[in-house]
Amino acid sequence: MSDRLPGFSTLAVHAGAQPDPTTGARATPIYQTTSFVFNDADHAASLFGLQAFGNIYTRIGNPTNAVLEERVAALEGGTAALAVASGHAAQVVVLQQLLQPGDEFIAARKLYGGSINQFTHAFKSFGWNVVWADPDDIASFERAVTPRTKAIFIESIANPGGSITDIEAISTVARKAGVPLIVDNTLASPYLIRPIDHGADIVVHSLTKFLGGHGNSLGGIIVDAGTFDWSTGGKYPMLSEPRPEYHGIRLQETFGNFAFAIACRVLGLRDLGPALSPFNAFMILTGIETLxxxxxxxxxxxxxxxxxxxxxxxxxxxxxxxxxxxxxxxxxxxxxxxxxxxxxxxxxxxxxxxxxxxxxxxxxxxxxxxxxxxxxxxxxxxxxxxxxxxxxxxxxxxxxxxxxxxxxxxxxxxxxxxxxxxxxxx
Missing domain, CATH: 3.90.1150.10 (Aspartate Aminotransferase, domain 1)
Structure with a gap:
């Protein structure tokens, strides 16, 4: 292919995928396996220590899922992505990297009812506190910021009313507060809106909806924009401080502009476990081709x-x-x-x-x-x-x-x- 950047429809069909090197299969195969054979002991150690990329166990990553992740990251204009079991799972994994007990995040009041319930009730057991703001009143987001604020969460097109959120205006509030802006882009899909182009730092989707598009498979995804400096002010120790599980690696320092996606995989998905089935990843990939x-x-x-x-x-x-x-x-x-x-x-x-x-x-x-x-x-x-x-x-x-x-x-x-x-x- 030439040096020109592929268009959206081309990316929807081809991003992340290659013919299978063993069989020549054109469609991405379903790698329906729990685990993967290591080359030798050193190879295994390097994978577990984050010194090398590769497959270990399908709870952490899978080749079918990897194609899906690369495709959605390309469509959204992000640096990397992580597929999980549902949109709700994506929200849990994202906020686990950002919040400690007692911390707060600001959320737009116009949200999917399930998200309102999750934020208001389920997250209380983690000690995460939601503060509500009105997306029609940008100043309400500014008034809600406190020293405990660690993120702002909005929907690009709000569910159920279909209202459009002023992403750029709320991004300005997030920048001033020094916190990432998380945008649920489920109802728009990247075909209609690419939140990263308007200042979002993290994008989440319920893949179950328009990306999959056929009502047959659950899934969620997290897209890292690669735009946020996680080391600023020590607010985000999961990314900026040495990780004891990985021999003191600082994820921000080691992985740069896709550190957040790595954190979600190796600290969130690995331990919380909401893995996406490779079969569902295959079904959603097929749906994205006609997005x-x-x-x-x-x-x-x-x-x-x-x-x-x-x-x-x-x-x-x-x-x-x-x-x-x-x-x-x-x-x-x-x-x-x-x-x-x-x-x-x-x-x-x-x-x-x-x-x-x-x-x-x-x-x-x-x-x-x-x-x-x-x-x-x-x-x-x-x-x-x-x-x-x-x-x-x-x-x-x-x-x-x-x-x-x-x-x-x-x-x-x-x-x-x-x-x-x-x-x-x-």
């Missing part, structure tokens, strides 16, 4: 459906940044000019009961707790994904009692609109 085609179709369909709903008499409001009237439309034009994503919410004039009724009457839309599938999906967040929150918190997170969330698939848009028409009419 550019699917995402554009998702976005085109979503805009058509949003326009239809905005004009329906039973609908009180539509929250979709792709609509010119939406409050996030200018941010969508800046950050996601190809499309504002395919997940959004709308409110029904009949309130809670109307939302529950609608999801039961839809026929083409599947009623389930997922997004990013080729199929169109629907859910009533207040009774499901956000049900653990009180009413005030539901409304703040964009999941009020009258709200329905849809994930628009790649079917014919006319069929999707017809299904909504019959369900709303009923």
């Amino acid at each position: 550019p085609l699917r995402m554009q179709k998702h976005c085109d369909n979503a805009k058509a459906v949003a326009e239809y709903l905005a004009g329906h008499p039973a609908v009180a409001s539509v929250s979709y940044a792709g609509l010119p009237s939406d409050k996030y439309n200018q941010l969508a034009r800046k950050y996601a000019p190809r499309g504002a994503g395919a997940v959004f919410t709308f409110s029904l004039k009949g309130g809670y009961d109307a939302g529950v009724s609608l999801v039961s009457k839809l026929q083409l839309f599947s009623h389930l707790a997922n997004v990013g599938d080729t199929r169109s999906l629907v859910i009533h967040p207040a009774s499901t994904t956000h049900s653990q929150l009180d009413d005030a918190a539901k409304i703040k997170s964009g999941a009020g009692p009258d709200v329905v969330r849809i994930s628009v698939g790649i079917e014919d848009k006319e069929d999707l609109i017809a299904d909504l028409e019959q369900a709303l009419g009923a």
Whole structure:
């Protein structure tokens, strides 16, 4: 190939992959093995001591997973990546490298309900404390910074409402505070938004969603932007201080601009154990090959459906940044000019009961707790994904009692609109 940088669609098909050297297989094989044979005792010692790269045990790394990691890192513009068992696992592994008991991280209030629950409740047992900020009020992030703040966490496109977050503005707050900005890019995918280009230091995904794209495999990934100096101020001892498990190696000093990805692998994945199955990695790799085609179709369909709903008499409001009237439309034009994503919410004039009724009457839309599938999906967040929150918190997170969330698939848009028409009419 020439010296020109490959385009996005080329990277989606080829990044990280080569024909199998033994068999010549063009598709990346599924290396369905627990462990790998060492050349000799010295080779084994060098792998365990981080003096050499290679395969030891599939909990720590696997050749199929490695192709997936390299591909997503290339698509996101990062230096390295680590694939794990789910998006939730990615969040745990990331924050384990950054937080000590008693430390804080700031999170945007508009997040996936499962993340709100994880941050509010599960992380308390680790002594990690979340401080909430309003992504519509950048100053709220500044006010939330304390000496115990170790990170800021946002979503590029917020779940469930589809609002666009001003990544650059919040990145400025993170830089001033001397902490990394973590961006969950699940709903956008790198096809629509590359957070690293706008100041993110770490990107996470639920691979289960648009990257895999077919609703058949769980997975998560962490992408290291290679932009943060982990040695500054001694805030991040997991990366800057000698690691006793590795004969005193300082990860920042040894691995430079991909030290964070290494830390997540050798300190997080190794000990916490949320390994991604090589079979799931293979399935997600296959999905990524068509990511550019699917995402554009998702976005085109979503805009058509949003326009239809905005004009329906039973609908009180539509929250979709792709609509010119939406409050996030200018941010969508800046950050996601190809499309504002395919997940959004709308409110029904009949309130809670109307939302529950609608999801039961839809026929083409599947009623389930997922997004990013080729199929169109629907859910009533207040009774499901956000049900653990009180009413005030539901409304703040964009999941009020009258709200329905849809994930628009790649079917014919006319069929999707017809299904909504019959369900709303009923």
